[in-house]
Amino acid sequence: MGDKFAFFAINLIQDVNVIWPLATLAHHDLNLNVGFLLSRRFTIADGTGRWLNEIFELASRCHAKVYIFDTIFEAASVLSGKSGIVVAASESNLAAHRETHDLFRALPPGFTSLTLQHGFEGVGFLHSREHDEAHGTHIRFSANIVCSWLDPQYQRSMLPSQRPKLFVTGPGSLLNLPNAVPKRSSTGLVCENLHSTRFKANAGAVGDFVENFQNFCRRVAEDGRNVALRPHPAGQFTVKNNLQLPKNTSINNAPMYKVDLRQYAYGISAASSVIFDMVLARIPVAVWVDKNAAMDASVYAGLTTVTTSEDWIQFARDAIRSPETFLKIQDDFLKKYDFALDASGVRERFKAVFRAAATAAQAQHKVDRAERPILAVISHKRPEMEALLAEAIPRDILRDGDASLEIASLSPVRRSFGSRLTPDVLAAWLNTRLAMTGAKSLITSEPAVDRLAFEASVRAAQDNDIPLAVYLEAPEGDKTIRFQPDDLGDVDIACGPRKRLASLRPQLEERSVSIHILDNHSAAGQTTLPRLVSRNGRSAFAGAKSLLKALTRRVSRQRVLIAAPNFLPTLQLSFVKPFATRDGSELFSYQIVTEADMAQLAKKGKSQDEIRDWLAEEISSFSPDIILFCRYGGPHEDLFINYASQNNIPSVYHIDDDLLNVPASIGEKKAQIHNAPERLQSLRRAMESSDLVYCSTEKLKSQLIALGIRTPIRAGEIYCPGQIIAPATLRQPQRIGYMASADHAQNLAMILPAVIQLLRRHPSVIFELFGSIPCPPELLEFGDQIQTSPPIRNYENFLEEFAKREWDVGICPLKPIPFNMMKANTKWVEYTSIGTAVIASRGTVYDGCCADGCGILAEAPHEWLAAFEMLLQPEVRYAQVHRAQKKLAEDYTVARLLDQVVSVFDEARMLRLDRTKRIAS
Structure with missing residues (x-):
């Protein structure tokens, strides 16, 4: 389905929570091209820019483009010539849904429209009395398909005319359930929706709720x-009205898809x-009912209710003491409505409806343009600048239909967004202009744009995989010289006077920027822009043709x-992260096929022959330029090799590990899996059939050579890149932690005596285990001094959560067994990124990164204890982190890792060429 699109139209703030898991499903599970259409209503409502940033984060994960539209025509222009589905989290004939409703009525013929029940009491699905009074009872949808949580019999507010559109998927929130169960705290969660229709319809209810809440907190x-x-x-409501909160109360304002409700004792x-x-998270839940019982909460009948603050506190105490009582009540509530709550079933139903909708949508006929449209970008609407840009292309070319010029002034979007304006926002706005005009190239000039607009132009060109040209002003106009060689690394074409380009030529050629010398000028005001003429000025037509050809030449990736094996951290660190950078996305596109994908097909009853056919089709349809095995020892490796x-x-x-000799000491089950004869055979065959083995450390390279691997082997200078997330701060250290998986238990056991002594000496020190590593029973005596946090599979999410721990010291113990001697220094990089000082085992890979005072090396337990004591001194800890972060910023950059990957692929290509020549001779 790689030629089909899934666009998500976002109109309300709450839409973001709803579409997050579905966009991820469309990208990862269905291989649809994802795009986001943001309405003007949404961008205005997002007064802080917080939800815009969430959309840009999601777009990055889904390799998607973002478009910002003011009119339905603009949104429809984005969809023109494409086919697939358009999804809206909120769509109906209500005024608040006007943008998505009108868009669905004006969709081009290549798309099927789909809307969602975004809440238990969604408008047009299941109303309260207050919903009926506020919105009426005749809610209609423009969508072709309406996805529902519940069977039609429970959707009592749905009109008969709308029921044929209904497809029961179950709640989309089930697609985003975390795997690991967090440690439940004694903290309770109170949720407010004081802006809602229910409260607006019942005077005094807001004050009633707030009074109960504040008394309850006390x-x-x-x-x-x-x-x-x-x-x-x-x-x-509570944020906008600056509600005074008691000291024991905090605000959780994170998006729901980033909150694990299971951590709370009750809700x-x-x-x-x-x-x-909250019911789905299996925590005890109480429904607040106002003292007059005026608000309609009938759909929640059967759940526990509270009214007064005395009710609240009694419920909270009972929930902590005996949660099972409430969970039984809640299970009965779910059974009453016959909820579809099997997460895998919900996923399959959403996949089925998305796949069917995308397949049903017929591809639109795309009209080929005779001309080559060019979009010119300027920061502010200035008539003289527009005239100059118009002069850039000779009129005879425009007259002959060979090219057309459209001008995009960024003034309107600047006025709309004000202080929220970022390069991402500008790029999204430019994406829409590019779709409307059909432009296949961007051009701007140094006098015409400021740095923000220039960066947005670069991003828009990259988003759309089109070339960007910039005209550089003559050196005499110092005021207009904004760009230095480093700024121009992402530009495809630099044009301008010979004098200016001469000084930049070496740096531009090094960055593969195409250079066009344009010496002829036509004056207009105080600023000049050249006509696109040939170098000798004799043929304006020929010179412009040359530049137009360069502008429309696409960069191949x-x-x-x-x-x-799966979407493992090694893969995310070593390849996905550098590929996701601006430079990386220009150089590479990629597709991941995993053993987990094949296992999932097997669970669905597919035979091995059917799985082989599926895999062969995946490989062939992607048509790769290079094949990369990452720790692969799974089935059907011969398909990749052949x-x-x-x-x-x-x-x-x-x-990045000695996978040919995995010891039982790291975990018997894990060792059995890795040492299975068929796995070792597959792994070795893939390794020896490859053109190059790329390993994480020199010691691992030596080990592979000793094991008889005959393929050329290259060890990387850097394995894990990092960036400073939390700079070094001077504070009193009190949190020490170990981030590790279950197979590192033996390493922790080695230094456990030092940890125990430290905790006994310093009762205020907290020791935290982050990941699947189990807590040793020896530490149970310390009670609240010991904390645990579950693993997080997505690497970017992991770093964000990891930084929130604010560890003062992180430990890297490694038991001196051969397997551990091959390990990379990942933990040092990650600890240093979040401003954490490091203690590591001496005689391991950590010797190098900890040198020069960037970490403390220890061996015997008494050395570990001494290191702990040393780093409990604020100045000592701060100085170490400061030095380490300087080394990180200089030696462990993503750009350096990307250069290394490019070099590895180039070397593999040369080795393949040599192999081909040897065979031919």
Whole structure:
């Protein structure tokens, strides 16, 4: 389905929570091209820019483009010539949904439209009395398909005319459930939706709720416990009204897809869909009912209710003491409505409806343009600048239809966004202009744009895989010289006077920037812009033709097919992260095929022959330029090997552990899996059939040579890149941690005596385990001094959460067994990134990175204890982190890793060429 699109139209703040898991599903599970259409209503409502940033983060994960539209015509222009599905989290004939409703009515013929029940009591699905009074009872949808949480019999507010559109998927929130169960705290969660229709229809209810909440928090404080308050993502009543919170109360304002509700002891809310989220998280839940019982909460009948603050505190105490009582009540509530709650079933139903909708949408006929449209970008609307840009292309070319020029002034979007304006926002706005005009290239000039607009132009060109040209002003106009060689590395074409380009030529050629000398000028005001003429000035037509050809020449990217066990951290660190950079996305496109994908097909009853056929089709349809094995030892490795051989493309095997000799000491089950004869045979065959083995350390390279691997082997100088997330700060150290998986238990056991002595000496010190590593029973005596946090599979999410721990010291113990001697220094990089000082085992890979005072090396338990004591001194800890972060910033950059990967692929290509020549001779 690689030629089909899934566009998500986002109109309300709360839409973001709903579409997040579905966009991820469309990209990862269905291989749809994802795009986001942001309405003007959404961008205005997002007053801080916080939700825009969430969309840009999601777009990065889905390799998607973002478009900002003011009119339905603009949105439809983005969709023109494409086919697939358009999804809206909120769409109906209500005024608040006008943008998505009108868009669905004006969709081009190549798209199927789909809307979602975004809450338990969604408009047009299941109303409260207040919904009926506020919105009426005749809610209609423009969508072709309406996805529902519940069977039609429970959707009592749905009109008969709309029921044929209904497809029961179950709640989309089930697509985003975390795997690991967090440690449940004694903190309770209170959710407010005080802006809602229910409260607006019942005078006095807001004050009633707030009074109960504040009294409740004070009573909870008497019990020595805390409360978290969660405002509605769009309403934000308590934030906007600056509600004074008791000291034991904090605000949880994170997007729901980034919150694990299972960490809370209980939840309390007025009637709202968040009640369902909390029930789904299996925490005790109470529904707040106002003292007059005026608000309609009938759909939640059967759940526990509270009214007064005395009710609240009694519920909280009972929930902590006996949660099972409430969970039984909540299970009965779910059974009453016959909810579809099997997460895998919900995923399959969403995949089925998305796949069917995308397949049903017929491809639109795309009209080929005779001319080559060019979009010229200027920061502000200035008539003289527009005239100059118009002069850039000779009129005879425009008259002959060979090219057309469209001018995009960024003034309107600047006025709309004000202080929220970022290069991402400008690029999204330019994406829409490019879609409307059909432009296949961008051009701007140094006098015409400021740095923000220039950076946005670069991003828009990269988003759309089109060339960007910039005209550089003559050196005499110092005021207009804004760009230095480093700024121009992402430009495809630099044009301008000979004098200016002469000084830049070496740096521009090094960055593969095409140079066009344009000496002829036509004056207009105080600023000049050249006509696009030939170097000798004799033929304006020929010179412009040359530049137009350069502008419309597309940059080809290497297509990398990656075979891996799953979406493991090694893959994310070593390849996905550098590929996601601006330079990396220009150089590479990639697709990942995993053993987990094949196992999932097997679970669905597919035979091995059917799985082989599926895999062969995946490889062939992607048509890779290079094949990369990442720790791969799974089935059907011969399909990858044969494809590389038959199509004469290079292959690389990437490895970061001695997977040919996995010891039982790291975990018996894990060792059994890795040492299975069929796995070892597959792994070795893939490694020896590759053109190059790319390994993480020199010691691992030596080990592979000793094991008889005959393929050329290259060890990387850098394995894990890093960037400073939390700079070094001077503070009193009190949190020490170990981030590790379960197979590192033996390493922790080695230094456990030092940890125990430290905790006994310093009762205020916290020791935290982050990951799947189990807590040793020897540490149970320390009670609240010991904390644990579950693993996070997505690497970017992991770093964000890791930084929030604010560890003062992180440990890297390695038991001196051969397997550990091959390890990379990943933990040092990650600890240093988040401003954490490091203690590591001496005689390991950490010797190098900890040198020069960038970490403390220890061996015996008494050395570890001495290191702990040393780093409890604020100045000592701060100085170490400061030195380490300087080394990180200089030696462990993503750019350096990308250069290394490019070099590895180039070397593999040369080795493949040599192999081909030897065979031919």
